[in-house]
Amino acid sequence: MADEQKPPLTDQKTGEKVSPTPSYPPGEAERMPEPETGLEEAVVNALDASEQAVASPVVQAFDSAVSAVQEAVDQIPGPAKTHAEASAEEHSDTTIIMGRAITVPGGIYTVVFGVLGVATLVEIILAEFPRGLLTIPLMLGLAVVKAVLVVMYYMHLRSDSRVFTVVLLLPVAVTLLSTLYLITVPVTGY
Amino acid sequence: MSEASLERAHHEVLPAATPAQIDNAKFAMWLYLASEVVIFAILIAVYIVFRYNNPDVVHDIHEEVGIILVSINTFLLLASSWAMVMGLQQIQRGNQQGLIQWIGITAVLGTVFVALQYVEYNELGHLGLSLSTEFGMRFYAPTAFHGVHVIIGVLWALRVILRARKGYYTAQNYLGVEIFGLYWHFVDVVWILLFTVIYLV
Amino acid sequence: MASITAPLGQAQTTAPGLKVSDFFRWSVDHKIIGIQYMATAIFFFIVGGALAMLIRWELLTPTLDLMQNGEQYNTLFSIHATVMIFLWIIPMFAGFGNYLVPLMLGAKDMAFPWLNAFAFWLIPPAGILLLLGWFVGPAQAGWTSYPPLSTLYSGDGQTLWAMALHLLGISSILGAINFIVTIKNMRPQGMGYWQMPLFVWAILATSIIVVLATPFLAGALTLLILDRVAGTSFFDPANGGDALLWQNVFWFYSHPAVYIMVLPGMGVISELLSVHSRKPIFGYRAIALSSMAIALVGFTVWAHHMFTSLTPELRIPFMVTSMIIAVPTGIKIFSWLGTLWGGKIRFTSAMLFALGFLSMFVIGGISGVMLGSVPVDIHLHDTYFVVSHLHFVLYGGSVFAIFGGIYHWFPKMFGKKLDERLGKLHFALTYVGFFFTFFPQHIAGMLGMPRRVAVYDPQFQQINVIISIASFVLGIATFVLLYNIVVTLIAGKRVGANPWRALTLEWATSSPPPAYNFIGDPVPFEDPYGYGTEESVAYLDALEKRFPPPVDTSATLTRAPQSGD
Numbered sequence: 001m002a003d004e005q006k007p008p009l010t011d012q013k014t015g016e017k018v019s020p021t022p023s024y025p026p027g028e029a030e031r032m033p034e035p036e037t038g039l040e041e042a043v044v045n046a047l048d049a050s051e052q053a054v055a056s057p058v059v060q061a062f063d064s065a066v067s068a069v070q071e072a073v074d075q076i077p078g079p080a081k082t083h084a085e086a087s088a089e090e091h092s093d094t095t096i097i098m099g100r101a102i103t104v105p106g107g108i109y110t111v112v113f114g115v116l117g118v119a120t121l122v123e124i125i126l127a128e129f130p131r132g133l134l135t136i137p138l139m140l141g142l143a144v145v146k147a148v149l150v151v152m153y154y155m156h157l158r159s160d161s162r163v164f165t166v167v168l169l170l171p172v173a174v175t176l177l178s179t180l181y182l183i184t185v186p187v188t189g190y
Numbered sequence: 191m192s193e194a195s196l197e198r199a200h201h202e203v204l205p206a207a208t209p210a211q212i213d214n215a216k217f218a219m220w221l222y223l224a225s226e227v228v229i230f231a232i233l234i235a236v237y238i239v240f241r242y243n244n245p246d247v248v249h250d251i252h253e254e255v256g257i258i259l260v261s262i263n264t265f266l267l268l269a270s271s272w273a274m275v276m277g278l279q280q281i282q283r284g285n286q287q288g289l290i291q292w293i294g295i296t297a298v299l300g301t302v303f304v305a306l307q308y309v310e311y312n313e314l315g316h317l318g319l320s321l322s323t324e325f326g327m328r329f330y331a332p333t334a335f336h337g338v339h340v341i342i343g344v345l346w347a348l349r350v351i352l353r354a355r356k357g358y359y360t361a362q363n364y365l366g367v368e369i370f371g372l373y374w375h376f377v378d379v380v381w382i383l384l385f386t387v388i389y390l391v
Numbered sequence: 392m393a394s395i396t397a398p399l400g401q402a403q404t405t406a407p408g409l410k411v412s413d414f415f416r417w418s419v420d421h422k423i424i425g426i427q428y429m430a431t432a433i434f435f436f437i438v439g440g441a442l443a444m445l446i447r448w449e450l451l452t453p454t455l456d457l458m459q460n461g462e463q464y465n466t467l468f469s470i471h472a473t474v475m476i477f478l479w480i481i482p483m484f485a486g487f488g489n490y491l492v493p494l495m496l497g498a499k500d501m502a503f504p505w506l507n508a509f510a511f512w513l514i515p516p517a518g519i520l521l522l523l524g525w526f527v528g529p530a531q532a533g534w535t536s537y538p539p540l541s542t543l544y545s546g547d548g549q550t551l552w553a554m555a556l557h558l559l560g561i562s563s564i565l566g567a568i569n570f571i572v573t574i575k576n577m578r579p580q581g582m583g584y585w586q587m588p589l590f591v592w593a594i595l596a597t598s599i600i601v602v603l604a605t606p607f608l609a610g611a612l613t614l615l616i617l618d619r620v621a622g623t624s625f626f627d628p629a630n631g632g633d634a635l636l637w638q639n640v641f642w643f644y645s646h647p648a649v650y651i652m653v654l655p656g657m658g659v660i661s662e663l664l665s666v667h668s669r670k671p672i673f674g675y676r677a678i679a680l681s682s683m684a685i686a687l688v689g690f691t692v693w694a695h696h697m698f699t700s701l702t703p704e705l706r707i708p709f710m711v712t713s714m715i716i717a718v719p720t721g722i723k724i725f726s727w728l729g730t731l732w733g734g735k736i737r738f739t740s741a742m743l744f745a746l747g748f749l750s751m752f753v754i755g756g757i758s759g760v761m762l763g764s765v766p767v768d769i770h771l772h773d774t775y776f777v778v779s780h781l782h783f784v785l786y787g788g789s790v791f792a793i794f795g796g797i798y799h800w801f802p803k804m805f806g807k808k809l810d811e812r813l814g815k816l817h818f819a820l821t822y823v824g825f826f827f828t829f830f831p832q833h834i835a836g837m838l839g840m841p842r843r844v845a846v847y848d849p850q851f852q853q854i855n856v857i858i859s860i861a862s863f864v865l866g867i868a869t870f871v872l873l874y875n876i877v878v879t880l881i882a883g884k885r886v887g888a889n890p891w892r893a894l895t896l897e898w899a900t901s902s903p904p905p906a907y908n909f910i911g912d913p914v915p916f917e918d919p920y921g922y923g924t925e926e927s928v929a930y931l932d933a934l935e936k937r938f939p940p941p942v943d944t945s946a947t948l949t950r951a952p953q954s955g956d
Binding site for chain 3: 222239331
Binding site: 116123143147150153163172174175178179183 | 216224225232257261265268272274368371372389
């Protein structure tokens with residue numbers, strides 16, 4: 001707060017004195033009266049102690065952790081690629097995959113589309129052939145990979161604000177937990 | 191205080207240069223999608239619980255129905271998503287004609303998807319899978335709810351095309367397309383999961 | 392930083408010249424929408440209150456007298472609860488949020504003014520739909536609408552009930568999205584998250600819950616409607632459904648919804664206690680973060696509503712999470728007490744209701760912890776103890792906060808202060824009436840009187856007569872507030888822009904605020920609760936200079952009453 005300045009007790013424009021309203025005596029600035037009884041003293045001590053606890057390293061650490069989280073959510077775009085890099089990649093027809101430049105119309109979008117198509121084919125093949133122990137986890141895994149690809153590349157989550165990631169992950173977490181609960185809890189209770 | 195300061199909120203403008211300032215409308219769209227996640231998750235969870243407890247019933251139905259039609263549908267929807275981002279790329283390059291063409295493809299693919307889903311429902315109806323069967327209700331609820339979303343998406347695509355024909359979008363002002371894209375891709379993501387969970391597993 | 396700098400410009404004390412009819416039209420001004428929300432909510436409060444009076448009238452005797460049969464009684468309490476929760480408390484707080492959040496942030500309006508208006512205009516049709524259900528075979532399954540009561544035994548009104556709730560849910564979600572975007576993006580220069588007023592924090596936490604939890608209700612209602620009209624049987628075990636599914640999904644929503652209903656009230660209380668005791672709020676960060684903690688932990692406790700239908704080994708985890716949620720609540724309570732301690736407390740009507748909230752909400756919280764422990768709950772499940780608990784939290788908590796908020800912000804909304812003598816009468820009647828309505832219900836519940844019955848064991852008659860008479864007092868008390876509002880609007884004294892000398896930004900403009908709220912960009916005081924410092928006094932004095940109170944109040948008494956501002 002570099003630009004902090006003392007507030008004027010007189011109005012800046014007219015230079016007139018400003019006086020408080022009659023119903024609010026000027027003693028308002030006084031904060032806390034001196035404790036008189038033992039109980040009052042105990043409460044004041046407790047309040048003081050908790051106010052001092054704010055300065056303790058534990059609370060300070062917690063405080064700065066909260067601030068860090070808040071800043072991470074609010075300020076840092078924090079994508080895998082910077083916004084500029086990603087949009088440059090999305091604007092061009094050439095994309096670099098595993099060190100090789102590939103040029104197709106649409107660039108990275110078309111490459112992702114190709115991957116999605118192949119993954120879907122693999123899933124269908126997996127489903128049609130005799131099932132093994134790994135078939136279902138593989139298919140679910142492929143589905144999740146496809147979904148993540150669409151979200152990251154087509155919905156631009158890899159280069160957009162982290163806030164959107166949080167917005168997406170919160171309901172996913174909540175619903176995954178509740179779905180797991182519904183699966184594991186016996187259908188009819190008891 | 192003028193009209194303009196209020197209007198800024200819901201007219202599409204480019205996101206500010208600093209990435210920390212996120213755009214109002216895009217943020218709102220993501221929040222809306224967050225609540226959509228929950229609704230779809232409940233409908234899918236109802237199915238998953240059934241699948242988990244009755245693997246044999248589901249297996250028999252899968253054997254009977256087959257997956258050719260729905261696989262075609264899946265590819266259609268994936269392609270529509272691709273067309274969507276291609277359209278976005280075109281307008282980012284300033285090519286309005288390209289935007290109209292690609293979004294047009296998106297709309298057509300979406301329409302064909304809904305039509306094929308209708309055909310599929312008819313077939314399933316002939317097989318006796320009605321809404322009142324154990325499997326049927328859990329199958330129709332999420333897929334039909336998704337179908338409604340596709341229909342809404344197609345209508346939205348038509349609106350984007352209309353606005354694009356009036357020259358509304360430019361290389362600097364494409365947020366409206368991007369937000370429609372978020373919706374469309376979300377519908378695609380839901381289908382990717384529905385396809386695997388309901389038709390394959 | 393600590394001064395109101397030049398851009399505030401000319402003092403504007405003239406009312407924006409709104410007519411009564413402006414409040415019945417489509418408007419995208421958040422202030423008009425806020426008042427529309429509140430007026431609608433108060434209308435439904437009267438409807439729900441009238442239903443409550445009928446319930447208490449019926450319960451004066453242990454037999455059926457007012458009602459012809461138990462089914463009519465079922466409808467009565469079902470509609471009473473639904474109206475009070477979905478059409479009174481939630482829209483009322485949405486109204487407060489709409490009116491205050493942009494003002495507190497120094498913004499011109501919400502992020503999406505049109506969406507804001509749309510969200511409001513979903514509410515009147517939903518209310519009408521709900522009440523229309525009365526004529527087509529009313530809903531009788533309680534506000535929880537457990538199947539099979541709601542699928543096999545209720546009339547078509549239950550379908551309308553579900554559709555009405557759907558609309559209200561959509562309205563809530565749209566409103567919440569609007570709040571989150573507004574709070575994230577429209578804070579003024581110099582106001583970080585930690586300089587936001589606590590009411591804004593509370594609205595933020597509430598909105599996050601709404602976005603994440605309300606869709607659960609939407610999903611459950613969709614399935615319920617399908618069960619009722621499309622021949623599915625999601626909730627019917629006889630046809631391969633699962634009756635517990637509804638309970639689970641409903642409480643996935645409805646337990647977080649409890650915090651949707653009470654967190655904004657806590658935000659209101661944080662404002663009121665600080666302003667009216669002229670002291671900085673104690674533990675600002677603790678209060679702000681405990682709102683978030685409540686929001687998150689609130690998602691893990693839902694099954695404590697279902698202890699009697701839950702497998703025994705699952706009861707303990709939910710008991711533990713339910714107990715944990717008392718911790719952030721306790722942090723808030725003690726922070727408020729710390730705020731009061733040593734403050735220069737002014738017993739205005741608003742402050743009285745805030746103190747009433749503190750005392751009554753603590754009782755509700757303690758009975759909540761009692762219900763959260765499994766052995767007690769098994770005994771008290773579905774008795775009047777539960778009714779008592781929820782009314783202590785929702786009436787003694789949320790509604791007291793609403794009343795306090797009305798007294799506190801009425802001068803901001805209309806430029807006139809509600810009559811303090813009537814306000815104190817309202818408080819006294821409400822406090823006494825409330826306590827004797829709901830406290831004896833604890834006893835009735837522990838003695839075993841079940842809820843949701845019209846015919847009860849004659850041994851409970853004495854206690855029910857006491858409850859009913861007290862509830863009539865409570866009912867009458869509300870009309871004192873309504874009378875106060877009407878009289879003040881017609882012939883109330885005009886007051887200045889900041890009659891409570893509060894530091895938050897909504898007071899840094901004229902009352903009622905002009906269109907677009909502020910002339911120029913207001914600069915927030917560095918600490919919204921920094922009362923009692925020389926700087927704050929100087930700031931408030933400068934503010935008063937800029938927006939002086941009306942010179943001659945007698946002139947306004949003869950103002951033509953047709954202006955409904």
